[in-house]
Amino acid sequence: MRVKFWGVRGSIPTPGRLTEKYGGNTACVEIREKKNRVILDGGTGIRELGLTLVKEMPSETALLFSHTHWDHIQGLPFFQPFFTKGCTFRVFAPSILKTRVEAILTQQMEQNVFPVPFAALSSKILFESLPEEGLQYGDLHISFFELNHPGKAFGYRISNGEETVVYATDNEIHRAKHKKAFKRTIKAVRGADFFIADAQYSSEEYLRNRVGWGHSTYEEAMAAAREAGVKKLALFHHDPMSDDITLGKRERSLRKKYRDISLFFARDGMAVDVASH
Template sequence: MSSIQNLFTIHFWGVRGSIACPGPETVRYGGNTPCVEMRVGGERLIFDGGTGLRVLGQSLLSQMPVEAYMFFTHSHWDHIQGFPFFVPAFIKGNRFHIHGMIAPNGSTLEQRLSDQMHHPNFPVPLQIMGADLKFYDLPVSQKVEIGEITVENALLNHPGEAVGYRVNWRGCAAAYVTDTEHLSDGLDEKVLWLARNADVLIYDATYTDEEYSSPKSSKVGWGHSTWQEAVKVARAANVKKLVIFHHDPLHNDDFLDRTGELVAQQFPDAIMAREGLSIQVAPPTVQNAIAQKEAGVSA
């Protein structure tokens, strides 16, 4: 039961929002922008291509050839700026299935990833990448089937549009919900649907409630949520583990430590996302086997 085909793990390579912020005050949580890797039943799924994708790429160089399924929430810069530095994409023999929705202006994800690599923005074009890159336009609400894995998506409340994802496998589920702004008149039904009974919910909690509604520097309309709203969603959706994600670049390690303490008081099984964090999501069959083993030992 311990083989990779029976595991569902989540690894965080970039957890910061808006802009990368390396430095002495962000060492413990990391300064790279969003990139989350899920290893599900032997398959590799990658969510978003922020600067954390570069770090993931370096780790994959010892595991080639590599095949992975990539899912982008949207193409704001902090979610795609690592793609031009994703070394495995330049190496022949690797294969990447890249999914993303068509933007409101009609551009595909392939066009947008290519545009950021056009001169004078970048020295080499996307077309020089030697790996087999397969692009898929992903309609909102359309499921993607990868063997036993089902990836669902739903539209989020974010300027220029974004989608959140839910990964289902053998009765387990992990929801990746960033970038989204909570509603003023109740919980977002689309977010609740993605998070329903999830084993793990990764949620955009860029701000605190105080920051979000501050009279001096209101963040209303910026497309992000708060940790207090994350707790509300987790409770309402019957989530098992809540992961606070997409940290504001102005929030240093000490600030995030304090935030983590506050979140845990409201939702005990909550954790602050940090680079290098790994979470194992065991399928029910594995959970039952572990429970039975522990019961035998205690007896």
């Protein structure tokens, strides 16, 4: 499986010189396994992904959303494949989220905020329920689990039978303050080869005034990854206030501190080949 990060920033895009190394696009990750393609979230990173996708026509893509907060949907009105005949999208979502995604995608293209209505898109977009037990999509098995986030969000476990990737962003876990969520996450992530985890804050930032905001710290993401036996960890959903210098320093110090796990801060444009262990 190949994972590509198209957007790694949380909350709001952060273009400019201070963030050019890690990137300023909001959440969007692509997973490819042979002919199967899955896109996770539609933050601003999805615009650039769309430019490559329209070159591969006709195409079918599975689309999964963690939830419908702006930073996870705001790139979609500028996602060229949506406007292109021959592109098919299958949106798989737990039933509560399915209704929400359908409504929000239409709302964010209403005339007062966007010139082209959702109903006028030329691609085929199908909304399908993702059952509790998950489903088989080509060579990939996709299942979901609940995250700890205001308004509810979902994580996804995607496996080709040999390698497993878990995507869990917008998830507040903490060994002392959110024990249940921490345990639930470990259970869902257990044995994964690659874990993409919400890690928006340092512990100091979190404890200062961000408890209950729905995001985790580097340390808690690390602790969950270790307990779940994960070998490779991508810290994701970087805070808009964290510039390249800050992230670089923190990444270096975490890598020095935790040598038993391969960890890195995700960057826009970065591709990772997932190997089983």
